[in-house]
Amino acid sequence: MQTNTNSHTRASTASPSPISQSSGGDTSLGKPSRKRIYHVMDIAAAFVALACLALSILVVSNDHLSSYLGTGNRQLIVIGFLLSIMNLCLGSVTPTFFLLLEARVGNSTLQNYDGILRNTPMASKLSFAWRMVLVTMLALPVGLSAAYKTFTGGESSMKIHAPDYITNAMYFGLFRPPATASSMHGVSFFFNATNSFRDASERAANLSEPPLPTFPQAYGYNILLLNSSSAAQLDILDPNYILKIQKLLAPGESWNITASVLGTVATLNKSAATEEDFKSACNEMESNHTWYHESKDLFVGSSACSLSLTDRKEESDQSLQYVGLAPGNPNCTQYAPHNIYTYNIYRQPCRGTWSVSRGGFRLLEGCCDDHILDWDKQQVIQWQYSALPSWYTCVLIEMLRTFCLYPSKEHDAYRGNRSVWMMPYMSVSVATMMWSSTVSKQVTSFDSETFDKGREILTTQNKTHVTFEEASIFYHIKMDEGNQTVIYTRPTLQTSPWLYLVLSIQPFLLLIFLGTIALLHTVPLDKGFGLISILSGVEHRGLDSLSGASLSGELKRPVKLTMSPVAPVQGDEKSTIKFVQYSSDTASAAIDPHHFSGFRTNFTVFKRALCRDLKPIISSCFPALNSMQTGLASSGRRLNIGGHARLEAYVRILEPASWKFFDTEVSNKNTSVVFIYVYGQAKIDWAGHRVPQEVIDRIMAEVGKWPMGLEEAKRV
Secondary structure, three states: OOOOOOHHHHHHHOOOOOOOOOOOOOOOOOOOEOOOOOOHHHHHHHHHHHHHHHHHHHHHHOHHHHHHHOHHHHHHHHHHHHHHHHHHHHHHHHHHHHHHHHHHHOOOEHHHHHHHHHOOOOOOOOOHHHHHHHHHHHHHHHHHHHHHHHHEEEEEEEEEOHHHOOOOOOEEEOOOOOOOOOOOOOHHHHHHHHHHHHHHHOOOOOOOOOOOOOOOEEEOOOEEEEEOOEEEEEOEEOHHHHHHHHHHOOOOOEEEEEEEEEEEEEEEEOOOOHHHHHHHHHHHHHHOOOEEEEEEEEEOOEEEEEEEEEEEOOOEOOOEEEEEEEEOOOOOHHHOOOOEEEEEEEEEEEEEEEEEEOOEEEEEEEEEOOOOOOHHHHHHHHOEOOOHHHHHHHHHHHHHHHHOOOOOOOOOOOOOOOOOOHHHHHHHHHHHHHHHHHHHOOOOOOOOOOOOOOOEEEEOOOOOEEEHHHHOOEEEOOHHHOOEEEEEEEEEEOOOHHHHHHHHHHHHHHHHHHHHHHHOOOOOOOOOOOHHHHHHHEOHHHHHHHOOOOOOOOOOOOEEEEEEEEOOOOOOOOEEEEEEEEEHHHHHHOOOHHHOOOOOEOHHHHHHHHHHHHHHHHHHHOHHHHHOHHHHHHOOOOOOOOOOHHHHHHHHOOOHHHHHHHOOOEOOOOHHHHHHHHHHHOOOOEOOEOOOHHHHHHHHHHHHHOOOOHHHHHHO
């Protein structure tokens, strides 16, 4: 009969030569090696991780660096990049660490090794513990990348040179605030400037007053309450310059500008001579009209309380202001002595710190010197026509009305003149009144590039000419004079210890893993463990049980993988490992591979494992072993019948030559099989009994399933 050979058969018979059939003399492709405590790549990974940790901490803690990186979330990008590198470094060490743990304290199953190597938490037959560990390690970088972003809200600052950002010179002076319309008399500037002060000092819903602040206290963009009886209106930055800064800033950024400026300071004069001076001013008002006095009722249609404002008329000295607040409707002289408040207003040197943000401009803090500036710098106050009583009496009524009447059931909406806020309100009102009136006179638009400081701005009554520079209405402050500081503040990550903890988790774990790897150095498994190492060391006879899983990669039951170090060839310092796999249904007869921590195995440890694993077999085959005490005594050793008595009794039955073998430490490929083989072959009568054949048969059957077969046991 003719035999037909199809294409499939021809293809199978025409397969290429096996890899082992090399043209050279050496048919082995494996490269033996000596196990190292640490590998160079592991040490390099540790150094890189620690360097990234140091850089990440520096990026957060160093103000200059964090401020530089704060623009456009560059700090977050850099931290995320460094965390990714630290995660890669940790990932280069983690598989080796997990494999060593599995080999030493785990179940040492093929599925666990496979899941660890592939980093797959959902791998088939993977133990629950490793599932959780792998999920945790996969979630760790995701959690850290989210955790460090929760530390936003910090800020970093650095000192800058303003001309590097804005080429225009920085001017201060009696400028109108940004984005406010011009006003010939400044009333709108008054309410705009005092708005923050009134909001901060208003009463609560239960009519209770807030306590006085710690002095000096800043309000709004230029009010500085020096004490309860003195307030200053500081000169502010050129509004055009403020708009340039705001255009430059990103959301959340700010400039803190500290500068030595001038302030319009109103101070309550508490001297006793003020009463006579005020009466003299009232008399002069009636005789030669050199003083102006304006008095109005605080309440429409009622003369219960009146307010007056008295100062010089026309172009004259406005540095002296009399504010009257009295019950009824008194004439000029009747305000004295208890209801008149005398204020001196001067230009004085001050220092303030302003914050300019993308959407605001405010005074943070400041202070003023008691020194009164020279005569020429006072002329903006002492030589002008303001007509303050005409324009500001109603404004002062709005501010001070609440302090006239005593609180009562009828007038409980008013604070009364005993309020601690009465004098601060009056001081702020007088200073702001003079400042807003003066600012309203600057009707021309200021241009720092064409500004002429030498141009005459004032001509006094005695024909003295005062220039812009002399009057210091607008003035430039140079940074090299030490009178100006600009701090650029950007939103960054908080310098929190918890953030540093988040950044250090991965390097800390890496160091722990490396330390544990060193402690597990005796475990016969190294960094190169993987598919090649398993294929090179596995017993080929045990591979048949894995058939059918070549495509699916899944097994029906957990398969144990034991590791036994193979002694090096004489003259060769390198060693290799033998891997043996067996399914879970034969696992009860296997010696725990974790007791084999190196090339030498202690028999005491082995005996415990042997007794534990074979106890069910022995006890089911030969129950009479419980009565073997007599025979053991004849050998000079007494067995204490206990948990493993049956098996230890069998061990004592062995030939005398085996006693020495059992009591010494042995260096062997697979000690367990040797013991079982020697025991299985013992057929010595003891106490008139021969070892039952059924026991020998059962044990020999188990030997065939063990990592080393009977024939190899004989060779050992």
